[in-house]
Amino acid sequence: MNKEMTMLKKMKHTMKRGLINKENLKAVHDDDLEGFLKNISLYQNITSGKTRCKFCGEKITISNLYAVFPDSGTINVVCNNKSCIPQFLDYSGRVQ
DSSP states (O other): OOHHHHHHHHHHHHHHTTSSOTTTOOOOOHHHHHHHHHHTTOHHHHHTTOOBOTTTOOBOOTTTEEEEEEETTEEEEEEOOTTHHHHHHHHHHHHO
């Protein structure tokens, strides 16, 4: 199974559980990620190891980046750590 199908299955599972609805889901394709991060002035900080996960403090890299989200007038990020993802989903549900 290729990466895109695995990610699609994970997203569908998450939506079925009611954690994300289609109206709130925004995504950036892997091919566009670098440009997106440059556009919001995060790319340099991520590639130089200056950006950290909001929930665990882990250094964010391109390969461990799970989500980018607005947070009280700033931009925050979440790593793909299994304990951070549920925290992010809970936090983003409360902040909306």
